[in-house]
Amino acid sequence: MNPIPEELRDLIDEYLGGEMEAPRFDRLQTWLRDDPWARAYFVRYGQMQSQLYIDMRADRAADRALSRIWELAGEGSPEDSVAAEIAALQAEADSPAALVWAATHRQLFEKHLHARPMDQRVAQARVAVEPNLSAWCFDPTAEVIRAVLENPRLGAIHARLIAAQHRTVAGLEALGARPALTNDPGVRRALLQNPLLPPGLYRRLWSTRRLLDQYLVATSREATEQVRTMARDLLRTTFNQRTGEERVELILTSEGRCLATLTGVTLDSYATALLCRRTFISTLLIQNLARWSAAPPPLIAHLLRQEVVKRNASLRQLLERHPNAS
Amino acid sequence: MAQADNPSQPREDAAEFACLLRQHHTQLLGYIHSLVRDLEDAEDLFQQATLILWKKFSAFDRQRSFLAWGCGVARLEVSNYIRARCRNRLYFSDDLNSLLIDAQLDFGRDEFESRQEALRECMHKLRERDRELLKTCYGIIRGVAEAVQATGRSAQSIHNSLRRIRRALFECIQRTLNQDFQPEVIG
Numbered sequence: 384m385n386p387i388p389e390e391l392r393d394l395i396d397e398y399l400g401g402e403m404e405a406p407r408f409d410r411l412q413t414w415l416r417d418d419p420w421a422r423a424y425f426v427r428y429g430q431m432q433s434q435l436y437i438d439m440r441a442d443r444a445a446d447r448a449l450s451r452i453w454e455l456a457g458e459g460s461p462e463d464s465v466a467a468e469i470a471a472l473q474a475e476a477d478s479p480a481a482l483v484w485a486a487t488h489r490q491l492f493e494k495h496l497h498a499r500p501m502d503q504r505v506a507q508a509r510v511a512v513e514p515n516l517s518a519w520c521f522d523p524t525a526e527v528i529r530a531v532l533e534n535p536r537l538g539a540i541h542a543r544l545i546a547a548q549h550r551t552v553a554g555l556e557a558l559g560a561r562p563a564l565t566n567d568p569g570v571r572r573a574l575l576q577n578p579l580l581p582p583g584l585y586r587r588l589w590s591t592r593r594l595l596d597q598y599l600v601a602t603s604r605e606a607t608e609q610v611r612t613m614a615r616d617l618l619r620t621t622f623n624q625r626t627g628e629e630r631v632e633l634i635l636t637s638e639g640r641c642l643a644t645l646t647g648v649t650l651d652s653y654a655t656a657l658l659c660r661r662t663f664i665s666t667l668l669i670q671n672l673a674r675w676s677a678a679p680p681p682l683i684a685h686l687l688r689q690e691v692v693k694r695n696a697s698l699r700q701l702l703e704r705h706p707n708a709s
Numbered sequence: 710m711a712q713a714d715n716p717s718q719p720r721e722d723a724a725e726f727a728c729l730l731r732q733h734h735t736q737l738l739g740y741i742h743s744l745v746r747d748l749e750d751a752e753d754l755f756q757q758a759t760l761i762l763w764k765k766f767s768a769f770d771r772q773r774s775f776l777a778w779g780c781g782v783a784r785l786e787v788s789n790y791i792r793a794r795c796r797n798r799l800y801f802s803d804d805l806n807s808l809l810i811d812a813q814l815d816f817g818r819d820e821f822e823s824r825q826e827a828l829r830e831c832m833h834k835l836r837e838r839d840r841e842l843l844k845t846c847y848g849i850i851r852g853v854a855e856a857v858q859a860t861g862r863s864a865q866s867i868h869n870s871l872r873r874i875r876r877a878l879f880e881c882i883q884r885t886l887n888q889d890f891q892p893e894v895i896g
Binding site for chain 1: 802844875
């Protein structure tokens with residue numbers, strides 16, 4: 384990236400620090416408007432500052448929550464009290480409270496459990512109760528994660544923590560071998576966001592999902608490129624194994640956008656017949672079908688008979704140029 | 710809460726919305742924070758914007774970026790908020806805001822996550838007293854005032870220290886990610 388002048392860095396610091404006066408603000412606006420590098424720097428520097436606020440707040444919140452857990456642990460029936468808190472948080476897994484809960488257990492692991500020898504960690508994780516059970520989910524080794532998965536008190540919230548935080552293929556495969564856990568939507572979502580999600584595990588978990596679900600993963604801007612690639616490969620593999628109705632549903636729902644992903648795939652006569660029964664009014668859908676080299680001849684002929692095509696010369700030309708146009 | 714407003718909205722929508730929000734909530738909050746520069750206000754506006762996003766989620770075009778959509782909604786909320794309260798006149802013009810949303814989108818999720826991770830690594834490399842200063846100033850409301858009281862230093866001196874620490878952290882992140890973002894100037 385281009386060098387960022389010291390003056391601009393001062394302006395951004397003043398602005399984000401709330402110390403800026405109007406004339407300097409005008410200067411900052413002009414600079415940001417004119418210089419894309421300045422905007423790139425501003426966005427990254429601003430995000431770092433926000434992250435600092437959020438992390439520091441979370442740290443303090445975690446300190447307070449941890450103190451509370453220690454208090455509960457001294458009240459005679461700590462497991463019940465803490466388990467009740469977990470149950471409440473499970474009902475609201477995406478809440479700020481749940482995020483703080485996760486931060487608390489990470490801190491518990493890092494401060495009190497991490498330094499223990501491996502054999503001790505494995506043995507303790509297998510029989511741990513809360514709050515340690517959730518904290519063991521942050522252990523970076525597959526051995527301890529396997530032990531956590533054998534713990535009879537394990538629930539969906541622990542599986543979600545492992546799916547989101549764990550970074551070894553062996554540990555994630557161990558989680559994937561437990562269908563009772565991977566059927567949980569929260570676990571599946573967290574796995575999709577995990578950069579270490581093994582391709583084999585992705586295939587096993589998503590190959591039975593609807594084509595439309597697979598397509599949404601394949602095109603999700605939120606997923607990593609690695610996951611999108613896996614999703615595209617799986618979609619191509621499973622497309623021809625599904626019923627004609629499901630294949631047609633995918634094409635129609637995505638207005639043909641899925642066809643760009645479906646290179647090398649063909650449409651059988653049944654699915655073609657289902658499409659040919661329909662009246663087409665979407666220009667985008669017709670364009671996408673016309674650009675798909677595998678569009679069968681009867682479908683091209685059917686599209687050419689549509690009113691919207693008869694009225695639109697460019698659509699008509701596009702279809703007439705298709706290699707399968709008679 | 711939001712489901713009560715949309716009783717007919719399918720549970721799948723709620724799950725998808727929660728997933729998208731969880732993926733982008735930090736970046737969205739960061740965007741709002743960069744506009745209002747007060748975390749309390751930013752969190753309030755984040756709540757409002759989130760509610761609107763949920764109410765309109767059935768109309769959300771899944772081919773679009775959720776973050777871009779969220780930033781667009783949040784921008785209007787911030788604009789209304791500032792107008793209503795007649796405060797904080799230092800608000801970017803609409804055209805610049807659009808450019809900044811584009812810059813947010815260029816700042817992809819992968820880089821965002823790498824930076825988050827690098828920031829945490831770099832935090833460990835800070836001197837203990839710098840880390841404590843950050844915790845005091847960023848961890849509570851009116852943290853700078855508390856730091857002034859606790860250390861006996863002037864507010865300007867605290868602000869200068871914070872600026873130095875922020876820049877050192879940013880430089881450290883750049884080094885960690887091996888990005889050439891003017892390493893010769895920071896320091």
